[in-house]
Amino acid sequence: MRFRSPSLPALAALALLLGAGCATSRPAPDDDPDPDTRPAESGTSSGGDALSTDLSARRPQPDAIQAPPAYERAVEQGTRTEDGRPGPNYWVNRPTYDLDVALQPEGGPDGAPYLDGRARIRYQNNSPDTLGALVLELAQNHHKKGVQRNESTMITGGVDIERLAANGTALEADAQSRPTYSVNDTRLFVALAEPLLPGETASLDVEYGFVVPEQGISSRMGYSGEELYGQTNLYYIGYFYPQVSVYDDVRFREDQGGWMEDRYLGRAEYYSDHGSYDLSITAPAAWTVQSTGTLENPREVLRGEVRQRRQEAYQSGEPTTILEPGERATPETDTETLTWEYRAENVRDVAFSVMRGGDWHWEGARTPVGDRSGDGQTDSTRINSFWRPKAPLWSEMTRYQQHSITHHSRFTGLEYPWPHMSAVEGMGIIGGGMEFPMMTLMGGYNDGGAGDLYNVTAHELAHMWIPMTLSTNERRFAWIDEGATVFNEAAARKDFFPDNGTRPHVADARSYIQGALAGVEAPLMRWSDYHYTSASYGVASYPKPAALWHALRGIMGAEDFRQAYEDFYDAWAFKHPTPYDLFSFFEAAHGEGMGWFWDSFYDETWTLDQAVQSVENTDGGVRVTVRDRGNAVMPVDLTVTLANGDTLQHRVPVDPWLRGQRTTTATIQASAPAERVEIDAARYYPDTDRNNNVWTR
Numbered sequence: 001m002r003f004r005s006p007s008l009p010a011l012a013a014l015a016l017l018l019g020a021g022c023a024t025s026r027p028a029p030d031d032d033p034d035p036d037t038r039p040a041e042s043g044t045s046s047g048g049d050a051l052s053t054d055l056s057a058r059r060p061q062p063d064a065i066q067a068p069p070a071y072e073r074a075v076e077q078g079t080r081t082e083d084g085r086p087g088p089n090y091w092v093n094r095p096t097y098d099l100d101v102a103l104q105p106e107g108g109p110d111g112a113p114y115l116d117g118r119a120r121i122r123y124q125n126n127s128p129d130t131l132g133a134l135v136l137e138l139a140q141n142h143h144k145k146g147v148q149r150n151e152s153t154m155i156t157g158g159v160d161i162e163r164l165a166a167n168g169t170a171l172e173a174d175a176q177s178r179p180t181y182s183v184n185d186t187r188l189f190v191a192l193a194e195p196l197l198p199g200e201t202a203s204l205d206v207e208y209g210f211v212v213p214e215q216g217i218s219s220r221m222g223y224s225g226e227e228l229y230g231q232t233n234l235y236y237i238g239y240f241y242p243q244v245s246v247y248d249d250v251r252f253r254e255d256q257g258g259w260m261e262d263r264y265l266g267r268a269e270y271y272s273d274h275g276s277y278d279l280s281i282t283a284p285a286a287w288t289v290q291s292t293g294t295l296e297n298p299r300e301v302l303r304g305e306v307r308q309r310r311q312e313a314y315q316s317g318e319p320t321t322i323l324e325p326g327e328r329a330t331p332e333t334d335t336e337t338l339t340w341e342y343r344a345e346n347v348r349d350v351a352f353s354v355m356r357g358g359d360w361h362w363e364g365a366r367t368p369v370g371d372r373s374g375d376g377q378t379d380s381t382r383i384n385s386f387w388r389p390k391a392p393l394w395s396e397m398t399r400y401q402q403h404s405i406t407h408h409s410r411f412t413g414l415e416y417p418w419p420h421m422s423a424v425e426g427m428g429i430i431g432g433g434m435e436f437p438m439m440t441l442m443g444g445y446n447d448g449g450a451g452d453l454y455n456v457t458a459h460e461l462a463h464m465w466i467p468m469t470l471s472t473n474e475r476r477f478a479w480i481d482e483g484a485t486v487f488n489e490a491a492a493r494k495d496f497f498p499d500n501g502t503r504p505h506v507a508d509a510r511s512y513i514q515g516a517l518a519g520v521e522a523p524l525m526r527w528s529d530y531h532y533t534s535a536s537y538g539v540a541s542y543p544k545p546a547a548l549w550h551a552l553r554g555i556m557g558a559e560d561f562r563q564a565y566e567d568f569y570d571a572w573a574f575k576h577p578t579p580y581d582l583f584s585f586f587e588a589a590h591g592e593g594m595g596w597f598w599d600s601f602y603d604e605t606w607t608l609d610q611a612v613q614s615v616e617n618t619d620g621g622v623r624v625t626v627r628d629r630g631n632a633v634m635p636v637d638l639t640v641t642l643a644n645g646d647t648l649q650h651r652v653p654v655d656p657w658l659r660g661q662r663t664t665t666a667t668i669q670a671s672a673p674a675e676r677v678e679i680d681a682a683r684y685y686p687d688t689d690r691n692n693n694v695w696t697r
């Protein structure tokens with residue numbers, strides 16, 4: 001998700017502060033140096049840090065990250081490995097959904113919009129465990145009176161369950177003995193008559209419905225149009241069916257067994273297994289439906305001319321008009337409704353939009369994703385953009401999506417895996433953006449401008465990789481998916497706007513630093529719903545973890561990092577990586593322990609401030625004394641510019657800091673006196689004060 005103010009007023013204010021640029025003792029470079037052309041280390045050291053033993057100024061020492069026993073057990077059982085990969089015994093359970101839903105614009109109490117649904121779920125137990133119960137999420141109960149939540153919301157009543165059957169037997173709620181089911185806030189617990197054995201499949205049939213909230217699930221779904229168009233012309237429907245929670249091999253909470261049953265509280269997001277979906281959506285006949293998945297019955301729901309234009313658009317590299325305002329997509333029918341059939345494979349959720357005929361632009365194209373099928377040919381995916389006339393910046397949306405999907409496919413090394421990516425303009429529901437597999441809902445950005453609209457597009461589409469393909473537990477560790485997404489977004493921005501002087505990765509670091517200096521920070525590893533303020537959730541989930549990916553690139557070197565980053569996506573696609581997998585994976589790739597990095601920045605809220613204390617030109621070389629003013633541990637990357645114009649790179653490893661030192665001295669052999677010395681000239685690290693990073697003669 002991308003928040004827009006007022007969700008994070010503190011961060012928005014910080015971003016404004018940051019826009020002014022930070023004061024440095026020299027003009028800021030136009031851009032951070034291209035990591036791929038960063039000079040190799042040169043120069044030599046004369047043992048450096050041994051010269052200093054300033055132990056008087058004590059500093060806290062980082063610990064190695066200690067994975068919890070739950071994770072250690074998973075490694076012992078071979079579902080995960082010590083080098084952070086899925087193990088030989090890795091498993092995930094698999095749900096299959098057959099969903100029949102009808103959107104009734106006036107079908108609820110007092111003419112409110114209502115979604116009437118029927119879900120047939122088959123759940124395959126691939127775990128070695130016998131399951132006595134199933135746990136599902138009913139996110140719409142966020143809108144039920146009296147339910148726990150950490151954000152205020154409108155009350156609509158939540159989910160009405162009309163019938164629930166398990167393995168063919170209808171169950172009574174809250175019975176004294178099994179089989180039965182019970183609803184607790186956003187959780188649905190089904191106690192089975194017979195336990196579900198390893199390798200077996202259970203089935204559930206649920207008939208249900210709910211009043212569609214106008215700005216539901218923290219502005220992640222709902223409806224709009226009344227204000228700008230005089231009548232509702234968009235329903236964007238997500239979180240609309242009972243969704244099986246994840247039964248995991250890593251049991252972070254023993255009291256929950258293997259089930260992830262943390263409530264949906266409003267702020268932190270989702271976690272689910274990949275599965276297959278058959279989705280039938282019944283909507284008013286003149287309206288257009290776009291969903292996650294492939295449309296199975298275009299002949300029944302699209303006019304011939306629209307089908308023709310759609311096919312042409314999907315063959316074209318150029319954005320192509322499929323529908324213009326004033327036209328409807330559907331054929332004239334005698335019926336009041338039409339049913340759209342969609343099918344989706346290997347997705348962890350589905351969402352759909354229902355758009356009033358005549359009010360929408362619909363544009364399509366295709367875009368390359370790389371060689372997905374491995375046949376030596378470049379594959380492509382389909383792009384759809386839907387927007388209303390009062391969101392004119394969206395006329396560029398197809399290009400933005402094309403660029404984002406192609407860029408992210410290349411940058412992660414993982415080709416976009418699905419048949420389409422579709423963006424729906426959601427003014428009146430959402431200000432920022434929200435991701436769903438193959439689908440995103442985003443604001444109009446009329447006030448933000450084209451750059452902001454590109455950025456949010458690159459952001460939401462980056463979520464197709466994390467958490468939609470690498471399915472992380474967003475509810476507990478929002479920083480994994482949001483951090484990587486902000487990082488990938490920044491890379492895409494730099495590629496899309498190469499000439500505008502922005503330094504997206506550096507800007508993210510500054511945003512984090514401002515949050516840290518403002519004292520709103522809390523540890524990244526705090527479970528996301530347990531942050532005390534939305535500002536600390538914001539810093540810990542977005543700019544800080546993004547800045548740390550960039551720092552990791554500095555630590556590992558650009559080429560090693562790129563390889564490891566791509567390998568990580570490859571290893572964990574369609575699986576559930578945890579933070580401990582991530583730490584182990586990148587340590588294994590780097591070949592060295594990095595507990596000092598994880599502990600300084602992920603467990604603690606220590607900050608980095610390295611300073612050049614003194615520089616002496618001696619017969620033995622350039623003697624540089626560095627003072628470490630912050631508590632966060634980081635190697636010192638020195639760039640020494642000599643009087644003869646040569647430039648030397650020298651890295652001081654973390655050892656002196658781990659010995660408790662506050663200063664260290666390195667002697668760098670040089671062919672001429674130093675004119676200038678700079679710490680982290682490449683701007684990889686989130687140094688809180690760059691005024692003290694530079695020495696000049």
Ligand SMILES: [Zn+2]
Pocket residue numbers: 001002459463482485
């Ligand atoms: Zn996001």
